[in-house]
Amino acid sequence: MVMSVLLNFIYPPPSSMFVSAMSVISFLILVKSGLSEIKGNHMNYSKFWNANSSTTPQNQIKLSSKAGMLLLYTPAFLAGVASFWIFPHEGIRSTIFHAAITIHYFKRDFEVLFVHKYSGSMLLDSAFSITFSYFSSAATMIYAQHLTNELPEPSINLLYPGVVLFVVGIIGNFYHHYILSNLRGKDEKEYKIPKGGLFNLVICPHYLFELIAWYGVSFICQTLYSFSFSIGSTFYLVGRSYATRKWYVSKFEDFPNDVKAIIPFVF
Template sequence: MSLLTKFLFPPSLFVTATSLVSFSSLAIGGLSEIRGKHMQYSKFVGVNNNPVAESKKKLISSRTGMVLLYTPAFLAGLSSFAIFPDEGFRFFLLQSAITIHFLKRVLESAFVHNYSGEMALEATITILLSYFISSVIMLISQHLTMGFPEPPIDLKNPGILLFLIGIIGNFYHHILLSKLRSGKNAKEYKIPKGGLFDFVICPHYLFEVLIFWGFALISQTLYSFALALGTTCYLTGRSYATRRWYLSKFEDFPKGVKAIFPFVF
């Protein structure tokens, strides 16, 4: 028995192909962030882009854009309870985790976050499709495991723990960010403080990475692991770019504050 088959369900050709595509696209996206080609939302709208081309882009409010990002993935998770009923406890856990995570992001985007500007419609559609498609494929990949024996090493409980740590930590640091930008200077960027912001500039991304690894351990499919690894690569690149942006804007930015992994990177 190979090492992979000890903790993964055997993948189909569909799962293997989608895993490769998902990981590759996310890893390339992370590399693009490091190289300065940014997804056009948050502080990176218009950064290092052709001014003429930028002026032709359709922009929408950040609040609308962020709510749109997560709604289809939330609906995919919610509808899966009707589409795939009674497929076992592991499937129920994955459905619940996906639905809870994206519902939380919809509610945060609508009622918690403070925004400084607009968001490119093209970026909104790209990210929306990424979240929606990845959620659907996670669920389909899990459905395709029906009838196969469980992996000898059961990772559901560690997955639940990682998911809970991730979702609580992500929410807490989003609250800190919302409090940072309130009142008269709501649209001004400041150096975040408190929580893990004293160690990394993007702890909310770190906890989102944990959420996706929670999905992976709960699911134990090749696709969920490829998605978690790809998400780690993309958010690491985005965090690196964010730290570089703060260094360029604030002379007093603490040099010991890393991008995403405390004391490491």
């Protein structure tokens, strides 16, 4: 019964054991990562890790945050670019998806180079593991979409609503990253409470819009893997936004109580 309802929205599960396994693995890893964020076990590339970087073993190789973040996103961006060449002419849905995944990671690289401001560093081994995660998720999503080429379309077409969600998510995410980048003046390192846009309602509107963009990608793809990834990302970013709000509350006595973590007026 549940599967018959789902098949109205997604392509039939792929014949590939690899993609099926990755759908489950990616989901479980993202859920675990979200729970880890809530428990205070953070990935080593954020304000949380930099605040505790004195505990890092001295023999660990560190990258500048800018170089590390560029390393994280570039292989996934290249996977998106390569998808046009590896799987060409597979229909309008695939072409739009290839464009969306490429634009998503191009925007991230663009922000690393021209928007974000940095105050810390990143461990090389952590950078490699996160880079592999981004690349493998992008490559698997591309391959999963390729496997739908010979399958009948889902009865409910979410392609164009997905394009709208993706565009709204990309623009909203970029806008709030731009606000964050302007919080600090030249040579300033300290953190400030963000203001403007949806920061007046939630502390992580950039995560909210990132999720909107990923659900847009899922609507474009309509594959089991894309929805599995987006739902898993929801758990992760909800956990990360909870940890972010908790950090701001601990650092700023005047943090507004009515500013939520990621969902306005709710959470």
